[in-house]
Amino acid sequence: MTTLNETSSCVAQYDAQAMPVSAVQAIVREWATPVTTVERVHLRDALNRVLAQDIVSPIDVPAHDNSAMDGYAFAGAALEVQTDTTGVPGEKDELALNVAGKAFAGHPFAGSIERTQCVRVMTGATMPAGCDTVVPQEAVTRDGDTIRFPVSQLRTGANRRLAGEDLAKGSVALKAGRIVRASDLGLLASLGIGEVSVRRRLRVAFFSTGDELRSIGQPLDPGCVYDSNRYTLFAMLKRLDVDPIDLGVVRDEPAALEEALRTAASSADVVITSGGVSVGEADLTKQMLRMLGDVAHWSLAMRPGRPLAFGRIWSGGKPGAGEPAIFFGLPGNPVAVMATFYQIVREVLLRMSGATTHAVPMIRASCGDAIRKRPGRTEFQRGIAQRDAQGAWHVAPTGSQGxxxxxxxxxxxCFIVLAHDQGDLDPGDAVDIMLFEGLI
Known part of the structure; x- marks a missing residue:
């Protein structure tokens, strides 16, 4: 089994004392092994789940050639028969057709027509036999059962949707690894598919460490604070549709910490802790994690979120014994927890869920204020972004960035993303922003 140190040493820019964010992302990505258990779920229960296999269309969508709009269907060959009704050079020729019947969605026209005839059709109606072209109703002049329209405005096949145009029978409608969204449920329903195979939800156990922490409902003793990290972690995990396991607050005692870690590893695929990993308080944690598994402690070139522990622990109390779990030891400061989760942890959880991952989109914006930035670390400042009347994006930091x-x-x-080598910014300089909408 490859150890974390062996994996890390192969990554460019590896330096445990000053790890660039990109290097950390590359290392943890390699350890993200997807869960293998597959479940069969009803379509209504598939929202936000990860598809375990490709969805192959069992039918053509649409099933028949149909009209793309309200109008009149006819044989396109009739366009070759032009009748000059004006006698004035340069005027458009017109085509006259007799209306033979009607066709509605779900109520097709059952007869057959001649070249000089047409059928009144509504949007979605099956194209009548022998018809391949639709003239929009607003383009025609109707007198009784006869319509006339300019020939030059149409081409054969106009305003007709072909069978299988959306999806052809046997083609892949949705690929394995896709996170099912609302539009996907509609697509699956249009194929007549009522159940799909999905990966089981990832199980993520989490707890906070610190004798000063109190849970909601407990009195605040002098020097104590309410634990907010478990609630932000719970919310961030729920947005990823994993199964969160809240193990509460764990005291800064070796026995309590060991029990919590072993319990977490036995019940979850991933264990996340907050607090206890900074340089000044990491000795106890380092010793415990060294005993339980293969874990590295890094100092990230990142603000906020400098200290990070990562690796694998086992429920049996030593490497290879019992059940394994990926471990993330996050900082204790609340904003650092959220920043490291979104920049380091999120992609790992998605990959372990079996999802196909993509880089979070970023937008270029004009910076409204001067920003002090030291080269040599990546910063994720919090900002308020908005668009002006011309559609350009502007962003300003939200005051104190502690x-x-x-x-x-x-x-x-949004996050204002300041790159590793970037320095100070002046008002008006362009910066990258990562919008919270859809992320947080």
């Missing part, structure tokens, strides 16, 4: 100022996340609607 890693403990959780209100800066609540007020913000």
């Amino acid at each position: 890693s403990g100022v959780l209100s800066s996340m609540s007020e913000a609607n």
Whole structure:
């Protein structure tokens, strides 16, 4: 089995004391092994689940050639028969057709027509036999059962949707690894598919460490604070549709910490802790994690979110014994927890869920304020972004950017992403922003 140190040493820019964000992302990505268990679920229960296999269309969609709009269907060959009704050079020729009947969606025209005839059709109606072209109703002049329209406005096959145009029978409608969205449910229903195979949900156990932490409902003793990290972690995990396992607050005691870690590893695929991994307080955690598994402690070139522990632990109390779980030890400061989760942990959880991952889109925006930035680390400042009347994006930081100022996340609607080598910015400089909408 490849150890974490062996994996890490193969990554460019590896430096445990100053790990670039891109290097950390590359290392943890390699350890993201997808769950293999597959479940069969009803379509209504498939939202946000990860498809375990390709969905192959059992039918053509649409099943028949049909009209793309309200109008009159006829044989396109009739366009070759032009009748000059004006006698004025340069005027458009017109075609006259007799209306033979009607066709509605779900109520097709059952007869056959001649070249000089047409059928009144509504949007979605099956194209009558012998018809391959539709003239929109607003383009015709009707007098009784005769319609006339300019020939030059149409081509054979106009305004007709072909059978299988959306999806052909036997083609892949949705690929394995896709996270099922609302539009996908509609697509699956249109194929007559009522159940799909999905990967089981990833199980993620999490807890906070620290004698100063109190849970909601408990009195605050002097020097104590309410634990917010478990609630932000719970919310972020629920947005990813994993099964969260909240193990509460764990005391800063070796026996309590070991029991919590072993319990978490036995019940979950991933274990996430907050607190206890900074340089000043990591000795106890390092010893415990060294005993339980293969875990590295890094100092990230990232703000907020410098300390990070990552690796694998086992429920049996030593490497290879019992059940394994991927481990993330996140910082204790609330904003640092959220920043490291979204920049480091999120993709791993998606990959382990079996999902096909894509880079989170970023937008270029004009910076409204000057920003102080030291080259040599990646910063994720909290900002408020908006578009002006011309559609251009502008962004400004949300005041204090301290890693403990959780209100800066609540007020913000984006991360201002300042690259590793970037320096100070002046007002008007272009920056990348990562919108929270759809992410947080």
